[in-house]
Amino acid sequence: xxxxxxxxxxxxxxxxxxxxxxxxxxxxxxxxxxxxxxxxxxxxxxxxxxxxxxxxxxxxxxxxxxxxxxxxxxxxxxxxxxxxxxxxxxxxxxxxxxxxxxxxxxxxxxxxxxxxxxxxxxxxxxxxxxxxxxxxxxxxxxxxxxxxxxxxxxxxxxxxxxxxxxxxxxxxxxxxxxxxxxxxxxxxxxxxxxxxxxxxxxxxxxxxxxxxxxxxxxxxxxxxxxxxxxxxxxxxxxxxxxxxxxxxxxxxxxxxxxxxxxxxxxxxxxxxxx
Amino acid sequence: xxxxxxxxxxxxxxxxxxxxxxxxxxxxxxxxxxxxxxxxxxxxxxxxxxxxxxxxxxxxxxxxxxxxxxxxxxxxxxxxxxxxxxxxxxxxxxxxxxxxxxxxxxxxxxxxxxxxxxxxxxxxxxxxxxxxxxxxxxxxxxxxxxxxxxxxxxxxxxxxxxxxxxxxxxxxxxxxxxxxxxxxxxxxxxxxxxxxxxxxxxxxxxxxxxxxxxxxxxxxxxxxxxxxxxxxxxxxxxxxxxxxxxxxxxxxxxxxxxxxxxxxxxxxxxxxxxxxxxxxxxxxxxxxxxxxxxxxxxxxxxxxxxxxxxxxxxxxxxxxxxxxxxxxxxxxxxxxxxxxxxxxxxxxxxxxxxxxxxxxxxxxxxxxxxxxxxxxxxxxxxxxxxxxxxxxxxxxxxxxxxxxxxxxxxxxxxxxxxxxxxxxxxxxxxxxxxxxxxxxxxxxxxxxxxxxxxxxxxxxxxxxxxxxxxxxxxxxxxxxxxxxxxxxxxxxxxxxxxxxxxxxxxxxxxxxxxxxxxxxxxxxxxxxxxxxxxxxxxxxxxxxxxxxxxxxxxxxx
Numbered sequence: 001x002x003x004x005x006x007x008x009x010x011x012x013x014x015x016x017x018x019x020x021x022x023x024x025x026x027x028x029x030x031x032x033x034x035x036x037x038x039x040x041x042x043x044x045x046x047x048x049x050x051x052x053x054x055x056x057x058x059x060x061x062x063x064x065x066x067x068x069x070x071x072x073x074x075x076x077x078x079x080x081x082x083x084x085x086x087x088x089x090x091x092x093x094x095x096x097x098x099x100x101x102x103x104x105x106x107x108x109x110x111x112x113x114x115x116x117x118x119x120x121x122x123x124x125x126x127x128x129x130x131x132x133x134x135x136x137x138x139x140x141x142x143x144x145x146x147x148x149x150x151x152x153x154x155x156x157x158x159x160x161x162x163x164x165x166x167x168x169x170x171x172x173x174x175x176x177x178x179x180x181x182x183x184x185x186x187x188x189x190x191x192x193x194x195x196x197x198x199x200x201x202x203x204x205x206x207x208x209x210x211x212x213x214x215x216x217x218x219x220x221x222x223x224x225x226x227x228x229x230x231x232x233x234x235x236x237x238x239x240x241x242x243x244x245x246x247x248x249x250x251x252x253x254x255x256x257x258x259x260x261x262x263x264x265x266x267x268x269x270x271x272x273x274x
Numbered sequence: 275x276x277x278x279x280x281x282x283x284x285x286x287x288x289x290x291x292x293x294x295x296x297x298x299x300x301x302x303x304x305x306x307x308x309x310x311x312x313x314x315x316x317x318x319x320x321x322x323x324x325x326x327x328x329x330x331x332x333x334x335x336x337x338x339x340x341x342x343x344x345x346x347x348x349x350x351x352x353x354x355x356x357x358x359x360x361x362x363x364x365x366x367x368x369x370x371x372x373x374x375x376x377x378x379x380x381x382x383x384x385x386x387x388x389x390x391x392x393x394x395x396x397x398x399x400x401x402x403x404x405x406x407x408x409x410x411x412x413x414x415x416x417x418x419x420x421x422x423x424x425x426x427x428x429x430x431x432x433x434x435x436x437x438x439x440x441x442x443x444x445x446x447x448x449x450x451x452x453x454x455x456x457x458x459x460x461x462x463x464x465x466x467x468x469x470x471x472x473x474x475x476x477x478x479x480x481x482x483x484x485x486x487x488x489x490x491x492x493x494x495x496x497x498x499x500x501x502x503x504x505x506x507x508x509x510x511x512x513x514x515x516x517x518x519x520x521x522x523x524x525x526x527x528x529x530x531x532x533x534x535x536x537x538x539x540x541x542x543x544x545x546x547x548x549x550x551x552x553x554x555x556x557x558x559x560x561x562x563x564x565x566x567x568x569x570x571x572x573x574x575x576x577x578x579x580x581x582x583x584x585x586x587x588x589x590x591x592x593x594x595x596x597x598x599x600x601x602x603x604x605x606x607x608x609x610x611x612x613x614x615x616x617x618x619x620x621x622x623x624x625x626x627x628x629x630x631x632x633x634x635x636x637x638x639x640x641x642x643x644x645x646x647x648x649x650x651x652x653x654x655x656x657x658x659x660x661x662x663x664x665x666x667x668x669x670x671x672x673x674x675x676x677x678x679x680x681x682x683x684x685x686x687x688x689x690x691x692x693x694x695x696x697x698x699x700x701x702x703x704x705x706x707x708x709x710x711x712x713x714x715x716x717x718x719x720x721x722x723x724x725x726x727x728x729x730x731x732x733x734x735x736x737x738x739x740x741x742x743x744x745x746x747x748x749x750x751x752x753x754x755x756x757x758x759x760x761x762x763x764x765x766x767x768x769x770x771x772x773x774x775x776x777x778x779x780x781x782x783x784x785x786x787x788x789x790x791x792x793x794x795x796x797x798x799x800x801x802x803x804x805x806x807x808x809x810x811x812x813x814x815x816x817x818x819x820x821x822x823x824x825x826x827x828x829x830x831x
Binding site: 114158160161162165169170172173174177178179180181182183184186187231232240242244245246247249250251253254255261262263266267270271 | 311312313314315316317319320352353354355356357358359372373379380383386387390391394395398441442535538539542543546547550552553554555556557558561562563566568569570571572573574575576577578579581670671672673674676677680681682683684685
């Protein structure tokens, strides 16, 4: 993408020099108009959601992806991914959605239920990329984020915490330990979700999750959230986190371990004399 | 003693004190005081010693806690997710004492674990008191003192939970605010008084702090003194057993037996609490972040002892229960689970000793405890209350149950709603049946003895099974009690056929009494015992088989 920008910049320079020489030419307004169109188009091309990784996915891959799609996904999503009642159309969902659903094993779906559950992925990386490429070729949608975009090291965990608790914690729990939704649906725990998948989930809003687009939460802020969640995995100060589920698990352990030991001791002390 | 011992340093000091205070009399009296022994008598001790740990660790925490709601920015390095965040000084000092003060986090965790154990042991202690009838005369007042301490312990726990001013504690306060506002007429004024204006205001943390470190522990300390004083004065109750009556206490002297035991138990308790504080993380406020009224995260629950109120709120249906009367809103959906339900629970618990004495017509002193089976209705009601408490507490954890057992949260709510009504009734009925069954079994055992497994065949071909009679101690345990009968009341008309005043009230009490004692199993009387020992061909058998002399024999045809 950056290369494209540079390229259009160099074009621009040439145009500007040519214009400087003949700025009063009668065709100048036409050229200016063309220039304006070109700039707008260029900027749009650079900023608009692109068909993901168009450079890396070849036509052959897309063909492979199409075959995989027709063998594994078309039964529900339709031969051309157009969807049907209760099954979403995949035109325009983008490579990120496919990569999220397939790499976490949610798709192909194991069985009908309140929501598709994560399971060991059914396709390897190449196949997933091919599928993503094929679906991305059907219509523009969010691209798979780059490694830099999801690098927890580069994010600000403190800002991530503030964003997480405002936007995510009501379903996913304060530290991402997961939570319940209506009718058997749930927000999964995020302890083991990869950084890329966390980012993609925000981008594409899988299942009950809302979409947090780049206008809502910017890519940098998304990375901050990833950074906050990754930090939580390092465990907590002060001992075993007991599942980080809050007062309920604490109460349970207070009875199971604390009162268990103390009553055990009381029985022992009481038995010592009689 | 061959030679006079020289007074030791301790002896000299004790003598010095005694000459000035005559404390020796008290020590002599207390040291010889006899206490009965049983592990359940130590549940209250767990509460007492965890309270001491609470005071010690709480004292440490007050050195570093700043009960202020002033807005400050966190400049510390740890934890990373707090860097540069805006927060109240209360929250700031909580995080700072956890990461900057040596031993601060350990002390916080010990304090919090101790609080959970403190309330837990009080509740268990209360179960023991309730199920064994230790609240009966003369201990009704001490029972009320204990119940007051339970309520104060809940208040201490809740105020402490709210102090760090994190999102979790703020959510809790918001619920309290809602419940207070639901009180008719005075609700909104009360809320404004409590929070010093609109929630959350700037006053609540300092106010809770004063309550938490001064008022509540002060009251608790005074009541603990009263509780123990009354316990010593009235002497401790004892479990039934041979030789134990309402007129004696069978046990060991306070010194040296209980002094040693209690000291040991104190070290065990403080050791366990410290171990928990050192190895098990609790209430990491920086996970929730400084309080902000907008976010409520999944898994937001109070500490376990408030769960039942939270659960009742979650079970209460919302729509249709908020009535607008003459322009005033009456939120029954908050008032019933938040105020009325706990009110009923604590009123029932407080009234129980007096209620039970009234329907039993009992004015005697009791120092020997009941076996729970011998009071089927009391035990049944206790278990029913326990079931209701547990159902409500489970309802507060509905989201965790849903995720951990892959269940539908709405289905859980409905199941628990049904269970809240059916569960206690069913538990009462089942418990009462089990108690009556156990009593029948006791009676059977006393009258017929243990099955020995020996079958004896007589010369004429008749078989009998030999039963071993119970030891006197075993018989005592199963026959010492009296099965109370329903109240007798005077007839509705007096001798001259005039309607008696107060008959209706008497009749109502009698009905309640019948509910308590209509179904009962009388313990075996000495006459029945004697009859059982001599019925059938027993004498004949004894003559024939000297080895089984004294055995109760039941014929089997």
